[in-house]
Amino acid sequence: MLNLSSRLSAVFDQVRLARAGLGPGRVIDVGSDHGQLAVSCLENGIADEVICTDIHEGPASRSRQALKDAGFEDRSGVFVTDGTDGISLVNGDIVVIAGMGGLNIIDIVTRCIGNTPEDILKQVRFVIQPQKSVNLVRKFFAERGFVFDDETVCTDREIFYSIMRLNYSGRPYELGAYRECYGVLLPDKESSGDALVKEYFAHLDKVFGIRSRSDMVVRQALKERERYEDK
Numbered sequence: 001m002l003n004l005s006s007r008l009s010a011v012f013d014q015v016r017l018a019r020a021g022l023g024p025g026r027v028i029d030v031g032s033d034h035g036q037l038a039v040s041c042l043e044n045g046i047a048d049e050v051i052c053t054d055i056h057e058g059p060a061s062r063s064r065q066a067l068k069d070a071g072f073e074d075r076s077g078v079f080v081t082d083g084t085d086g087i088s089l090v091n092g093d094i095v096v097i098a099g100m101g102g103l104n105i106i107d108i109v110t111r112c113i114g115n116t117p118e119d120i121l122k123q124v125r126f127v128i129q130p131q132k133s134v135n136l137v138r139k140f141f142a143e144r145g146f147v148f149d150d151e152t153v154c155t156d157r158e159i160f161y162s163i164m165r166l167n168y169s170g171r172p173y174e175l176g177a178y179r180e181c182y183g184v185l186l187p188d189k190e191s192s193g194d195a196l197v198k199e200y201f202a203h204l205d206k207v208f209g210i211r212s213r214s215d216m217v218v219r220q221a222l223k224e225r226e227r228y229e230d231k
């Protein structure tokens with residue numbers, strides 16, 4: 001059994017929750033690198049089959065080897081491709097994109113949803129863990145009509161990561177600066193006393209306090225946060 005890092009464990013937890021509401025199906029791990037998440041999904045019965053993609057041959061070979069070593073060669077496919085290009089999504093798929101920059105994630109998901117019929121998209125779940133530009137990722141998903149099923153925070157080697165689990169409704173909406181920057185579901189978790197989210201928000205307050213001098217959206221987010229806290 002693989003020992004995942006705290007960050008990948010938190011991603012894995014969201015994949016498990018996505019599967020619980022979806023029935024059997026595949027996990028598509030985009031940017032799979034070492035293939036650890038894919039192996040864990042098969043080991044734990046969270047995927048019938050896994051598809052790993054990576055834009056580089058080196059990481060794709062690592063995934064292929066990890067799956068072979070774990071005895072899952074016949075239940076996996078590894079492809080060198082950009083995002084999900086060339087992979088047709090089917091009902092029950094869970095698409096995981098973890099450990100990549102937000103702009104890269106937006107680019108990958110834009111093409112992925114453009115290539116997927118709406119009725120199938122509604123039967124697919126996305127688990128996303130951006131390394132940066134998290135606010136842009138949240139804004140993107142809301143504007144493209146995705147609902148946030150869950151949003152969590154974890155720390156790994158003293159760095160905060162946020163993870164989101166999404167499903168497609170096809171009804172776009174606006175989040176506003178506060179929820180783009182602090183999270184869609186995290187503010188309510190903070191209000192209900194979630195200790196890690198509180199720590200995360202204290203960290204964001206510091207970072208955004210500095211960034212607000214040059215970033216209008218962040219400045220607006222801090223104003224909205226004050227209003228939210230007054231309620």
Ligand SMILES: C[S@@+](CC[C@H](N)C(=O)[O-])C[C@H]1O[C@@H](n2cnc3c(N)ncnc32)[C@H](O)[C@@H]1O
Nearest residue numbers: 031032033053054055056059081082083098099
């Ligand atoms: C930092 S690793 C993260 C690996 C793993 N997902 C994780 O969370 O631990 C990022 C991986 O994504 C791959 N990658 C970057 N851009 C990609 C893209 N557009 N399509 C597919 N893979 C990509 C990189 O080659 C690398 O192996």
